[in-house]
Amino acid sequence: MPIEVKCPQCSRKFRIPDKYSGKRVKCPGCQGAIAVPSSGPKSPAPAIPKVPGQEKGPQRPAPAKQPEWYMQTEDGEQYGPVSKEELQGWIAEGRIDASCQVLQDGWEQWKWAEDVFPQIGQTASDSSEVVVPGDENPFAGPGQSESPAAAVAFDSAPPDAAGAIVSEQPAAAGEISPQIIAAMAQTRPWVNLVSILWMVFVGLGTLVQLAGMALGGIVGIAGGLPGLAIMGLYFYTAYLLFSYGQKIQIFLRRKGTVEFQKALDAQRVFWKTVGIIMLVSLVLAVLMVILIVILVIAGAAALSSMGQPDMSGF
Numbered sequence: 001m002p003i004e005v006k007c008p009q010c011s012r013k014f015r016i017p018d019k020y021s022g023k024r025v026k027c028p029g030c031q032g033a034i035a036v037p038s039s040g041p042k043s044p045a046p047a048i049p050k051v052p053g054q055e056k057g058p059q060r061p062a063p064a065k066q067p068e069w070y071m072q073t074e075d076g077e078q079y080g081p082v083s084k085e086e087l088q089g090w091i092a093e094g095r096i097d098a099s100c101q102v103l104q105d106g107w108e109q110w111k112w113a114e115d116v117f118p119q120i121g122q123t124a125s126d127s128s129e130v131v132v133p134g135d136e137n138p139f140a141g142p143g144q145s146e147s148p149a150a151a152v153a154f155d156s157a158p159p160d161a162a163g164a165i166v167s168e169q170p171a172a173a174g175e176i177s178p179q180i181i182a183a184m185a186q187t188r189p190w191v192n193l194v195s196i197l198w199m200v201f202v203g204l205g206t207l208v209q210l211a212g213m214a215l216g217g218i219v220g221i222a223g224g225l226p227g228l229a230i231m232g233l234y235f236y237t238a239y240l241l242f243s244y245g246q247k248i249q250i251f252l253r254r255k256g257t258v259e260f261q262k263a264l265d266a267q268r269v270f271w272k273t274v275g276i277i278m279l280v281s282l283v284l285a286v287l288m289v290i291l292i293v294i295l296v297i298a299g300a301a302a303l304s305s306m307g308q309p310d311m312s313g314f
Contacts, residue, residue: 002081007034012093014086016079026077029095067105071113074099074258081105091117098254176255184248184263191245198238206231233277240270 002015005025009032016025022038069087070080080103082090090096091113098120101110114120209231213224244266251259 003036005034005036007032012095014079014090014095015082017081026073026075028071028073028077028079028090028100029093069105070103071096072101072103072110088117091120096120099256099258176257176260180260181252181255184260185252188245188248188252191241191248195238195242195245198241199235202231202235202238205234237270237273237277240266240273244270 003018003021004013004015006013007027007030010027010030012027012029014028016036020036023036024033025036026032027034066083068081069084070078071082071087071090072078087096087102096102096113096117098112098114100113102113102116103110206228209224209227212227213220216223244263247259247263247266251263253259
């Protein structure tokens, strides 16, 4: 049966399955570690004395069993079983947000908490973001902040009970402004289109290289191997761009700062990889030009020496 524990950091109480007996779990509210006590053998419950004539008298029907609920955090931690009232209490306390999933007895799969309990999305839309002064704007360019200590991380503000960032002004769709959400929504189709076209180009280029290697013999193989390596690099960059599009899709669904940061990280990795490939390609091109110039000069010198008559016999 479930074990009732209390978080030593935030003093919240909740029940977890007895399979976590003697282990350490993470509090869904403050993310602090909680040591679950071991559930030892319990003494049998005392027998309830029967009332004479109770067997023959009418018996009331047993009350219908309420379905039990389970909650799963974004990290995969699961809690429950609990009643629906207790689950709604967790929502009111902010321990369940849009990144969590819930499961009811009888369901075949987990569902997003905000789809089952719309008040989670309403709570997120009522919450807001800290308005940072101009000299502490985390998006300010170089020289616009007075000191390094004035720079504030995008999601460094302390969350409130609902897990959202507190602000003096309400912000639609949680902590992210509607302008950013609209820009990301317009970016995603183009990112997906370019990544798919890129992969098609890589596939055609790979077929051309393989055909050249099959028909060109040793020379074709020697020239095709570098081409296959280049196609591999192109495929990797196309995959990074496709991954960036998937991160945008997740962000547009949840509209959280964590998902937004992951999308920006995917974009940074893509452009960093493209920059490295372009830099290496430029260096190789310069070296190739230098090699060609050297070969041309050497060939011209050889032809010049061959064209001069031999005057040693006179």
